[in-house]
Amino acid sequence: MRTLTFSVDGMRCRRCVRRATAVVRDVEGVHTVTANAKSGLLTVRGTMSDKDIVVSLRNSTFTPRLIAEEPRPEF
Secondary structure, X not given: OEEEEEEEEOOOOHHHHXXXXXXXXXXXXXXXXXXXXXXXXXXXXXXXXXXXXXXXXXXXXXXXXXXXXEOOXXX
């Protein structure tokens, strides 16, 4: 599992949070999504890639930018 955190331009209200999380939740490999309208941050945990998240939001009014990544643990 990995955790990706994005700064999402355009996600500044509860309605925007619901729309963004609904889109991202449908990305293959996503296990959990949390978002905060006040900070504009979207955190995703799962096996997806950062590119998958960016592509999922491409046709929306949101512009995501990866700001933090916790890589998958090595076994």
